[in-house]
Amino acid sequence: MSPPVFTPTDGPLGAFVTGVNLSGRLEPGAAAAIHTALGEHGVLYFRGQEISREQHIAFAEAVAPIVINRFFTPVTGYPQIAEVRKEADQKLNIGGAWHADHSYDQIPATGSILAAKVLPPTGGDTLFASMYAAYDSLPAATQAHINELRALHSSRHVFGADAAHLTDPDNDQGGRYHNPNAATQDVWHPVVIRHPISGRRALYVNPDFTVQIDGLSETDSAELLDELFTHAQRPEHIYRFKWEPGSIAFWDNRATWHFAENDYHGHRRLMHRITLEGVALEGAERDSLA
Numbered sequence: 001m002s003p004p005v006f007t008p009t010d011g012p013l014g015a016f017v018t019g020v021n022l023s024g025r026l027e028p029g030a031a032a033a034i035h036t037a038l039g040e041h042g043v044l045y046f047r048g049q050e051i052s053r054e055q056h057i058a059f060a061e062a063v064a065p066i067v068i069n070r071f072f073t074p075v076t077g078y079p080q081i082a083e084v085r086k087e088a089d090q091k092l093n094i095g096g097a098w099h100a101d102h103s104y105d106q107i108p109a110t111g112s113i114l115a116a117k118v119l120p121p122t123g124g125d126t127l128f129a130s131m132y133a134a135y136d137s138l139p140a141a142t143q144a145h146i147n148e149l150r151a152l153h154s155s156r157h158v159f160g161a162d163a164a165h166l167t168d169p170d171n172d173q174g175g176r177y178h179n180p181n182a183a184t185q186d187v188w189h190p191v192v193i194r195h196p197i198s199g200r201r202a203l204y205v206n207p208d209f210t211v212q213i214d215g216l217s218e219t220d221s222a223e224l225l226d227e228l229f230t231h232a233q234r235p236e237h238i239y240r241f242k243w244e245p246g247s248i249a250f251w252d253n254r255a256t257w258h259f260a261e262n263d264y265h266g267h268r269r270l271m272h273r274i275t276l277e278g279v280a281l282e283g284a285e286r287d288s289l290a
């Protein structure tokens with residue numbers, strides 16, 4: 001059989017993948033080609049792939065070891081699969097703000113493979129933003145400044161014991177998150193990373209989890225983060241993915257952010273997510289020392 005084909009979207013990131021059947025065993029070399037393409041395009045989209053839980057796990061394991069998210073409620077009997085769920089009577093969704101998953105980890109997860117299970121009649125798109133494009137389009141002086149910086153990432157305010165979903169009734173997550181005592185391991189990462197697959201520079205701060213830039217006053221840190229966040233979410237960095245039954249999105253957390261639209265109140269949306277283990281991140285400033 002022929003190898004997978006990657007067709008870039010008409011946007012700044014992502015590619016549609018054809019020539020693979022995820023309900024069967026991958027051809028030799030296909031998993032490696034998918035991994036390389038993930039680093040290049042940031043997100044890979046698949047259509048018409050109705051896969052079982054076992055097939056989802058097998059596909060993930062063919063690409064990289066699975067990492068279990070400690071805050072999401074798993075699918076019963078499948079600890080490897082996290083439920084990304086919004087019931088018809090819930091107001092808040094999961095992922096409804098720009099973020100990169102797991103940036104609060106010492107070794108952040110590579111990315112996730114999200115499979116559509118129940119979709120609302122309309123809406124519920126996922127937006128993806130390219131952190132390659134976000135970095136490349138910054139003024140040279142800003143790039144030079146941030147290449148040297150590092151930032152603190154935390155999950156306390158999102159998943160921890162004082163997080164809004166535990167203390168504010170309007171923020172009810174209805175049992176979708178658990179294990180708040182695990183949200184204690186804050187971590188410093190470079191503000192600009194050298195992407196582990198593509199070798200390209202990527203902006204590595206995100207609105208959900210990045211809380212402070214090292215060596216700056218609280219005000220200057222907040223101002224710079226705000227400037228970077230505003231810049232990164234400019235429309236020219238974004239692609240809107242519309243889900244269909246059988247759609248799968250496989251994104252790279254180091255090269256992209258994502259945002260789940262919450263525009264389908266009164267309807268159910270259920271996705272299954274498997275997250276892949278990552279590698280230690282390196283700053284991009286290294287080669288500027290040469």
Ligand code: OGA
Pocket residue numbers: 084094095096101112114124125126258259260261271273
């Ligand atoms: C996630 C997430 C987005 C979506 O699974 O990490 O943010 O559209 N999901 O469900």
Ligand code: MN
Pocket residue numbers: 095099100101258
């Ligand atoms: Mn997410």
